[in-house]
Amino acid sequence: MNKDMKILVVDDFSTMRRIIKNLLRDLGFTNTSDADDGQTALPMLKGGSYDFLVTDWNMPGMTGIELLKAVRADPEMASMPVLMVTAEQKKEQIIEAAQAGVNGYIVKPFTAITLKEKIDKIFERIDNAK
Amino acid sequence: MTEKSEINEEALGLAKKYVGFLEAGDAEQADNALAELTDIRESQLFNELGHLTRDFHETLNSFGSDDRFNTLANDDIPDARERLNYVITKTSEAAHKTLSAVEDALPMCESLEDKFAKLNVEWSKFLSKEMKPQEFRALSLEIKDFFETSGADVTVVRNDLTDILMAQDFQDITGQIITRVITLVTEVETSLVELVKIGSKLGLNSGVPDNKDSKDKAEDPAALAGPQVPGMESESVVASQDDVDDLLSSLGF
Numbered sequence: 071m072n073k074d075m076k077i078l079v080v081d082d083f084s085t086m087r088r089i090i091k092n093l094l095r096d097l098g099f100t101n102t103s104d105a106d107d108g109q110t111a112l113p114m115l116k117g118g119s120y121d122f123l124v125t126d127w128n129m130p131g132m133t134g135i136e137l138l139k140a141v142r143a144d145p146e147m148a149s150m151p152v153l154m155v156t157a158e159q160k161k162e163q164i165i166e167a168a169q170a171g172v173n174g175y176i177v178k179p180f181t182a183i184t185l186k187e188k189i190d191k192i193f194e195r196i197d198n199a200k
Numbered sequence: 201m202t203e204k205s206e207i208n209e210e211a212l213g214l215a216k217k218y219v220g221f222l223e224a225g226d227a228e229q230a231d232n233a234l235a236e237l238t239d240i241r242e243s244q245l246f247n248e249l250g251h252l253t254r255d256f257h258e259t260l261n262s263f264g265s266d267d268r269f270n271t272l273a274n275d276d277i278p279d280a281r282e283r284l285n286y287v288i289t290k291t292s293e294a295a296h297k298t299l300s301a302v303e304d305a306l307p308m309c310e311s312l313e314d315k316f317a318k319l320n321v322e323w324s325k326f327l328s329k330e331m332k333p334q335e336f337r338a339l340s341l342e343i344k345d346f347f348e349t350s351g352a353d354v355t356v357v358r359n360d361l362t363d364i365l366m367a368q369d370f371q372d373i374t375g376q377i378i379t380r381v382i383t384l385v386t387e388v389e390t391s392l393v394e395l396v397k398i399g400s401k402l403g404l405n406s407g408v409p410d411n412k413d414s415k416d417k418a419e420d421p422a423a424l425a426g427p428q429v430p431g432m433e434s435e436s437v438v439a440s441q442d443d444v445d446d447l448l449s450s451l452g453f
Contacts, residue, residue: 083292084296085292085295085296085299088296088299088303089299092299092302092306096306127424128426133424157426157427157428158425158426159425159437159438159439160425160436160437160438161437161438161447162436163424164438164444164448165447165451168448168451175444175448176441176444177438177441177444178427180441184441
């Protein structure tokens with residue numbers, strides 16, 4: 071896993087963005103940016119050559135699931151790994167995210183260990199598929 | 201015989217008369233019979249309207265004389281909204297204060313960790329007598345530098361920890377505010393139940409919520425469920441990250 075990979079963190083709460091960015095930095099990922107909803111994130115992602123997207127679900131403007139679908143629909147970004155970190159824990163929502171092509175799903179509140187495990191798993195699977 | 205069937209009997213009689221006059225071609229008499237018939241209907245209507253008006257009047261009076269309703273709608277609820285907004289502000293401030301302190305302290309801890317590790321290696325080298333005098337002179341300078349800078353770093357970390365400690369004072373204030381808002385919500389609930397009772401007495405509604413609408417709302421996919429509150433979990437919701445992982449692996453993840 072490349073520790074210099076470019077990561078975008080999307081959450082409407084600035085505290086959550088700071089927490090996730092700090093946890094990522096603690097895991098060795100320092101090349102991070104953030105956005106407060108899908109509408110802000112999408113133009114950043116397009117042509118921003120990001121390697122990994124971490125997004126919340128429930129956000130004003132454009133939600134995380136809409137962002138995920140937009141990413142998957144764009145040939146340039148379709149293969150970008152996406153981790154969803156959200157307070158939405160309805161089974162049908164988790165299934166919806168899976169069907170939309172999410173690579174990992176973390177429910178809030180979460181721990182640093184969970185975040186590490188899911189990121190490791192996502193990139194392990196990608197490396198194995200190569 | 202009840203009042204109602206008496207009226208019906210009377211109306212029936214008049215109606216028969218009316219038909220009779222019409223058949224006989226007596227337009228004047230027919231008009232009179234029709235007017236009498238209409239009078240009965242109108243007086244019935246006026247009676248009912250009178251009852252309804254009195255009930256309304258009494259209800260409105262009971263609300264008007266109850267200042268509590270006015271205060272609730274005009275003062276308490278807007279006030280509660282302000283207070284809850286203040287809770288959001290306070291909790292957000294506390295979270296940012298804490299995060300800033302952590303972001304300030306973490307690099308200090310990391311640099312302390314690095315310095316410790318480095319000095320430990322060199323000190324072991326010295327203890328096992330593998331160190332040249334020249335290296336030792338460099339080490340002693342490093343140790344001196346470590347003492348000087350690390351003392352200041354630890355003071356910064358200590359101040360950051362105090363900041364984190366102080367940032368927790370939001371809990372006291374927000375706790376008190378939320379308790380007050382809960383009291384208000386309880387009072388509004390009681391008042392609403394009263395209102396529904398009066399409404400159903402007047403026949404304004406059945407007092408039963410429109411199930412179809414509330415069901416539709418619950419199933420609206422755009423209305424997200426949001427965070428789960430302990431003790432209020434539903435069947436359709438996963439309880440933990442493990443459940444999420446199980447669900448996803450059952451889907452082939």
